[in-house]
Amino acid sequence: MADAVSRAGPSPAGRRMTMKKFVRRRSTIAFFMALPLILLIALLVVYPALFSMYLATLNKSMEHFVGFGNFEFLFKRDTFWMVVKQSCIFAISAVFFKALIGFFLAHFVHTIPAKGQRKWRGMLLVPWVIPPAMSTLGWFWLFDPSYSAFNWLFVRIGIDPVNWLGDPLWARISVILVNVWYGAPFFLIMYLAALKSVPEQLFEAASIDGANWWQKIWYITLPMMRNIISITVLFSLIVTFANFDIVRILTSGGPVDQTHVFATWAFNLGIQGNDIPLGASVSLFMLPILGISAIFILRGVTKRGNEA
């Protein structure tokens, strides 16, 4: 009899109960609550990403499928490899300086008594809250080829004016500088939050053991902040590699393409040059590299989380 029942499956009443249980499960509720966001991300991120992958497989006139033909073409172009090199220099150096400045600023703010800290935190976050297109315009005026405010100052104190945006080296330094100025407050706020979560007792114990300032940073602060540093660096690396506005406004990729990064060159080829498939291929080039590095960094974070 029991066999007969199991073969026939659960009764309608039993099925209702199972369904009720399923709906009441916390994970199901969580899924349904997150569904609008999942749909939004699918619409605004996943669909465009898949569409740009599709575009990257078409020929210039977008009439034929060419597979990896656009990538093969790009790999043979000197300008492409120059853009790869520049994007790496731009992203890695900008993230390094943002992390370094953010780290020291976070320590500086952390040491300020709670009463005055809010003021400093607010002021140091200003570059990050101004829309970058606007603040970069301000920087453009400071670097303006003919009427640079910096050069005006330099001339008055007897220093030769600098060709900020016309000289390839200075142009690269300028775009990196603006990116660091804009992005360092993000690191500051993340590191400050991490610093606040480090238990004070650890520092007290280290002080009793006679540890100096550097030893406290090296043996306590850095290990305790390792996860947040990894995630922040990864996030910033992805965003910096995809940067568009700063380079576009300051140099438009010039002089002689020497400040182009993936996004600006992709725009130049795809939209201005009417070669959308090639532009899509350029913008997708970093996807596998960043994807693999994300896997490694996040694996490290999970591993350390499990160890803890």
Added chain:
Amino acid sequence: MTSSKRFTRRRFLATTAAASAVTLVPPYISGAHAAGKLSVGFWDHWVPGANDTLTKICNEWAAKEKVEIKIDYITSQGSKLQLTGVAEAQAKSGHDILQFPSWDAPNQAKNLVPLDDIMNAAIKKNGNAVDVVEYLGKVDGHWIAVPGTNGSQLKGPCGRIDLLKKYAGLDVVKMYPGAGGKPDKALQDQWTWDAFLSAAEKCHKGGNPFGLGFGQTTDSVDWVGALFHAFGAQLVDAKGNITVKSDAVKQVLEYAQKLVKVVPPDVFAWDDASNNKYLISGQGSLIMNPPSAWAVAKRDNIKVAEQCWTFPSPKGPKGRYAPGLPFFWGIWNWSKNIPAAKSLLAHLSERSSIERLVAASGGYDIPGFSGLRDFKTWAEEGPPKGTVYNYPPRADQIVSISGSPAPVRIANQIYTQATMTKMIAKCTQSGESIDKAIGWAASELEGFMRT
């Protein structure tokens, strides 16, 4: 007898159906918008009031043709107009008529309605289309767009009368006088790129150099393109053959090496606003630009504006080339009201409409037809009176675009990648040899050949 008059079931149905049809189908009434709707995307003109005139012309036409018209003005700032065109082409929806920056009309040819009928009629009335308009607007023997008056421009020299006379002894007003004046033909013949270089050297020595951009934006690319054309220096010929390794290209690069020495050192970083600022501030003695710089000077620095004079480009071994940048109006082939769209474009291509648009732009807009060069606006605008009289191309000028005569798909790349100004930067600022710069360009051009 009675049976014939009987109201049968069949008759009842027929009568009911006829009555319903009479009730349900409204009679045709020619209403305010009987000819349907039309959505138009025009370039957002920077001259105050220019958009209003265009709106007025369109509304007058709409009222007459009983069309409900909706106009959007789209800025070219941040390439928004270009992005709109690309997005609408991808979505196959949007406006019925869209304004296209120079290269975008031929690039969208397969999505546009052929407009041979409108253009042939307009050419009959307004004269031939200028060379650059035909190069970009005609694809495979068919007109795919009509020249859009608003925004179409020329980037010839705009010089300071006083400074050019003082340093270079060049009387530009005598050479190219205003309306009614007698042009000095001998002076015009002497106005060559060599004379230009000599004047640039003298003005540089005098402390007011020429403000010539060598950057990667349109102002730089346009005038450098005309310089290359004047020397006969083509990077790719009309058949698509790479012709950069030529004596003409070498000659023009040698010329550029001399010219770069007498312009401000930061010209490689100049954008489209830099040359304007250089003239308006009083520092520059000549720039290559439409009269927009003069118009702003009229507002911000009247003393400079009073000394500005726009005149044709110098002549080179192959002719006097004027750097042109035309805009186009095209109809998407998925438009639901093609007859109305065609009717509007025909109306906008009428001499009377074009004259009003030119007047509203203060003479900035250049019509794409060679017969429309006698509008009062150019003769009367000032100060000084007649300052833009010589702005529209007349007589021996050939209006060209940088990258031509290469096939459009290749020329578009030459233009947007600023290959010519980069070649100059390489053999001047970067210190490379002319041969190396040409070799680099040849390799770039090979990449532009892809289909």
